[in-house]
Amino acid sequence: MSYLEGVLSRSNGDVKRVEHEIDGVLTHELVHAFQYDARGSLPGGLVEGIADWVRGGAGLAPPHWREQPGECDRWDAGYERTGFFLSFLSRHFRDPLLVPKINLAARSDTWDDGALLRRVLGGEDVEELWALYKRTFGDKDQGTDDAPAPVPTHGARSGYGVGY
Numbered sequence: 178m179s180y181l182e183g184v185l186s187r188s189n190g191d192v193k194r195v196e197h198e199i200d201g202v203l204t205h206e207l208v209h210a211f212q213y214d215a216r217g218s219l220p221g222g223l224v225e226g227i228a229d230w231v232r233g234g235a236g237l238a239p240p241h242w243r244e245q246p247g248e249c250d251r252w253d254a255g256y257e258r259t260g261f262f263l264s265f266l267s268r269h270f271r272d273p274l275l276v277p278k279i280n281l282a283a284r285s286d287t288w289d290d291g292a293l294l295r296r297v298l299g300g301e302d303v304e305e306l307w308a309l310y311k312r313t314f315g316d317k318d319q320g321t322d323d324a325p326a327p328v329p330t331h332g333a334r335s336g337y338g339v340g341y
Contacts, residue, residue: 194240201237205229213283215293222251223279223294226259230276233260245314252307265310266298 181195188194208228213219232238242257252262267275279297286293294303 197237198239201232201235201239204235204237205232208232213280215283215286215288218288219283219293220253220288222253222255222259225255226253226257226263227276227280229255229257229260230263233257233264246311252303252310262307262310265313266306269306269309270298 181198184198185192185195205228208231209224212224212227214224229238233242238257242261244261246258246261250258253259263276263279267273272278275297279294282293282297286296288294291303295301298306
């Protein structure tokens with residue numbers, strides 16, 4: 178209970194903020210019940226990132242989440258860091274079903290040093306895509322944002338704006 182007490186305290190007694198956090202945590206955890214793990218080989222950061230991708234897409238991101246990665250962050254750091262990157266990949270490939278495709282591949286494949294993800298990404302290197310993602314936070318006037326603008330869907334309320 179101390180976690181929720183902390184949320185309540187940091188939100189100046191806003192009970193709606195606590196309800197939002199409970200909904201977000203439950204959504205994140207329920208994702209794990211329906212998530213494949215590549216026969217136990219999927220990296221933990223990707224597992225947690227997929228769950229936060231769903232949470233954010235459902236409009237349940239907490240207010241402290243920030244999309245811009247730090248200089249030393251990694252794409253597979255997990256949680257919202259990986260969730261935001263997965264959202265970028267969905268926009269970059271113009272495929273709102275990219276993350277479900279990763280999950281489907283993890284049903285029968287093993288991680289195999291990232292081969293599973295490379296197949297879903299059409300052979301593209303995830304580290305190069307991470308570098309591209311990080312560049313999108315540079316000077317927008319220099320044309321560094323190679324990703325298309327997100328397309329709102331009927332299912333998206335806020336958050337990542339990717340629905341299926």
